[in-house]
Amino acid sequence: MGKKTIAKFTYNNVKCMYDASCFVKNMQNSRNNYTICCNILKELKIKEKPKTLEDAQVLLKSHLRSKKTILVFDDVKEQSEIEDIVLIDEFCASNGSTLIVTTRNLNSMKHCSIKIHGMDIEELEEGTSLELFITHSHGKQVELSNELSKELDDVGKKIIKACNGLSLSLKVMGAFLRGQKRLRC
Numbered sequence: 001m002g003k004k005t006i007a008k009f010t011y012n013n014v015k016c017m018y019d020a021s022c023f024v025k026n027m028q029n030s031r032n033n034y035t036i037c038c039n040i041l042k043e044l045k046i047k048e049k050p051k052t053l054e055d056a057q058v059l060l061k062s063h064l065r066s067k068k069t070i071l072v073f074d075d076v077k078e079q080s081e082i083e084d085i086v087l088i089d090e091f092c093a094s095n096g097s098t099l100i101v102t103t104r105n106l107n108s109m110k111h112c113s114i115k116i117h118g119m120d121i122e123e124l125e126e127g128t129s130l131e132l133f134i135t136h137s138h139g140k141q142v143e144l145s146n147e148l149s150k151e152l153d154d155v156g157k158k159i160i161k162a163c164n165g166l167s168l169s170l171k172v173m174g175a176f177l178r179g180q181k182r183l184r185c
Contacts, residue, residue, distance in 0.1 A: 002167040003102040020065035025074045033084045063093040123165030136174025
C-alpha cells in the first residue's frame with residue numbers, strides 16, 4: 001500500500017469526526033496556489049469567490065480558525081508548498097485540527113514547530129507486486145497459477161522488478177497493458 005492510499009484511507013475513516021475536511025491531491029503537479037486555495041474553499045463549502053491569492057488565504061485562515069478541520073496535502077515536495085496556502089503551526093494549533101502530509105522526503109517538513117509523526121512505507125514484496133500488477137492488467141482478480149499466461153508472467157516479473165515494489169507504478173503499468181494481446185520485454 002502506498003502513501004496516498006494510506007492517507008486516503010485514514011482521511012475517509014476519520015473525516016466524520018471533524019467539522020470540515022479536504023484532501024488536496026498531487027501537490028507537485030499543482031503549481032497555482034490561488035487555484036489550490038479556491039479548490040479547498042469550494043470543498044469546504046465556502047461560497048465566497050476571492051479575487052486574489054491573498055484574499056483566498058485570509059478567507060481560508062478565518063474559516064479554518066473557527067472549525068475543527070482535517071486537511072490532507074498529498075505528494076508535497078517542500079514545506080513551503082503548504083505554507084503558501086495555510087500556516088501549518090497556526091492551523092494545527094486551532095480547535096484540534098489535523099494536517100496529514102504525504103511526501104517522499106520527510107526532511108522537507110523539518111522546519112515545522114509542531115510535532116511530526118513520520119511513517120516509512122515499505123516496498124511491496126515480489127508476490128504482492130505481481131498480484132497487484134496482474135489485477136490491474138486484467139481489470140479483475142486473477143488466479144495467478146491457472147489463468148496467467150507464461151508470457152504475461154515473464155513480462156510481469158520484469159516489470160515488477162523495474163517498478164521496485166512501488167504500488168502506483170505497478171497499477172499504472174498494469175492498466176497500460178490491459179487488453180494487450182502480445183507482450184515483449
